[in-house]
Amino acid sequence: MAQPNSEMKGIMPPERIITVKKESFLKHLVKNKWLYIFLIPGLLYFLVFKYVPMFGIVIAFKQLSIVKGIWGSDWVGLANFETxxxxxxxLRVLRNSILLSVYQIIFGFPAPIIxxxxxxxxRQIAFKRISQTILYLPHFISWVVLAGIVINFLSPTTGIANQIVTAFGHEPIKFLQEPEYFRSIIVSAEIWKSVGWGTIIYLAAMTGVDPTLYESAKIDGASRMQRIYYITIPGIATTIVILLLLNLGNILDNGFDQVFLLYNPVTYETGDIFETYTYRIGLQDGRMSYATAVGLFKSAVGFILIISSNYAARAISGKSIW
Structure with missing residues (x-):
């Protein structure tokens, strides 16, 4: 008697499995074709502006010559990093970048959550919508305009801040020329600009919390603060952890616009960060290889931080990005 083949036994041969998978994938692709079409612009953005420029990393290990080009320039190894x-x-730039990011995390990260x-x-829907709209508006103001607002607000002659200072009998303060005030100004301006927009993510996360939990807690006599502490915050804990990890990964990425538009040589002591330092040595001084080494160092530190922060978050809270 002939032995039953694999199909008779109910076991599909490997060739048939591959064919079925291909057919299933094609059906899935056709069924969701518009979703993949909408995905193309995002993929192109990351490909063109994030992955293709990575080939420029080699500049950090060369002495770039405009005449010779990237590949023809002399190889110097780690000389730029040693410099x-x-x-x-x-140390000054590293200290300023870390401190400014730490202040942003300590004061800026909890602000949209609160x-x-x-x-x-x-509970008043109309008042809630009006409040959200007003809070979101600063996000759409460019840093050029916002820097002008800050400069006028802190002006030693016509600024509102100094008018209040002089009203109490004190001398006007040149806030933007005092290094000790610079970090506070940057962090305050950043919070004012982004706090309203940042609430969108957390409000969206709160919609996923089961309403019956609030009803049960209210029946059990829980106060409003107790419901927030024991239901709302745990309900958005995963979102908080993910955003915190992303912030830690960008701890040396303070943003170029806000600092460049408000700092000056007097405030380099506390305001000079990697972005502005790279701009000066790369574009103003023409030391492109050295500037690339600075940027690569910053990216490497950010990569290490986000990996270690992810493992630490998983060990402590059980929540992580991956």
Missing amino acids: LFSSSHF LALMLNEI
């Missing part, structure tokens, strides 16, 4: 680490400006919790407790 960076031995530079008198390196604001979202407050907005979530508003």
